Amino acid sequence: MHSAYPAPLPDPDYxxxxxxxxxxxxxxxxxxxxxxxxxxxxxxIPFTAFISIFFFPAVMLLVxxxxxxxxxxxxxxxxGMRLFGIEFRHMDGGRFTGQDALLHVLGYTVSLAISxxxxxxxxxxxxxxxxxxxxxxxLNTTAVNTSRV
Numbered sequence: 474m475h476s477a478y479p480a481p482l483p484d485p486d487y488x489x490x491x492x493x494x495x496x497x498x499x500x501x502x503x504x505x506x507x508x509x510x511x512x513x514x515x516x517x518i519p520f521t522a523f524i525s526i527f528f529f530p531a532v533m534l535l536v537x538x539x540x541x542x543x544x545x546x547x548x549x550x551x552x553g554m555r556l557f558g559i560e561f562r563h564m565d566g567g568r569f570t571g572q573d574a575l576l577h578v579l580g581y582t583v584s585l586a587i588s589x590x591x592x593x594x595x596x597x598x599x600x601x602x603x604x605x606x607x608x609x610x611x612l613n614t615t616a617v618n619t620s621r622v
Contacts, residue, residue, distance in 0.1 A: 481564065482562060482564055482566050482603070485602045485604075491617050491618055492603060492618065493618065495559055495616050495617065496598040496604050498554075498557040498558070498559045498618075499554070499557075499604075499606075499616055501553070502550075502551060502553030502554040502556065503553065504553070505553030505556055505557075506537075506541070506552065506553035506554075509552055509553070510536050510537045510540055511533065513536050514529065514533045517532055517536070534582075537582075538578055538582060542574050542575055542578045545561060545569055545574035545577060546570070546573075546574035546575070548560065549561045549568050558618055558619050558620060559617065559619060560616065560617065560619050561574075561577065561609075561614055561616055562614065562617055563612075563613060563614050564603070564614065564615065569614075573614070576612055577608055577612060577614065580608030580611060580612065581608055584606075590607055594606035594607035594608065597610065604616060
């Protein structure tokens, strides 16, 4: 019989492979995503008559927000996360909706703007049982190895 509700995520004490290496994979995925975001942002320069050069950090912030929101809303992961085989899930096992992705990206953006929050978030990913960052804790989500859920 098929349930309408997803199965909860595995407990890291009993299925550690669901979370093995996820913090490192998130870091590597972030690097890949930043390269993609930089490339997309650079491609906008000629289309703005080169004016965007003068406010390139703001362009990168906007591109980053949209890229992360669109990719996470579509599949629960950014292109970098897909490359490393991880995705975001709710703790009950549910997949992200567009609204979930928006809230997660908004939380990430706020934590970037307030540097100590990003540091706390990175440390939490390394030391919490489910590898949750600060935004994950607030939204009751986490990143998992896609092959294990």
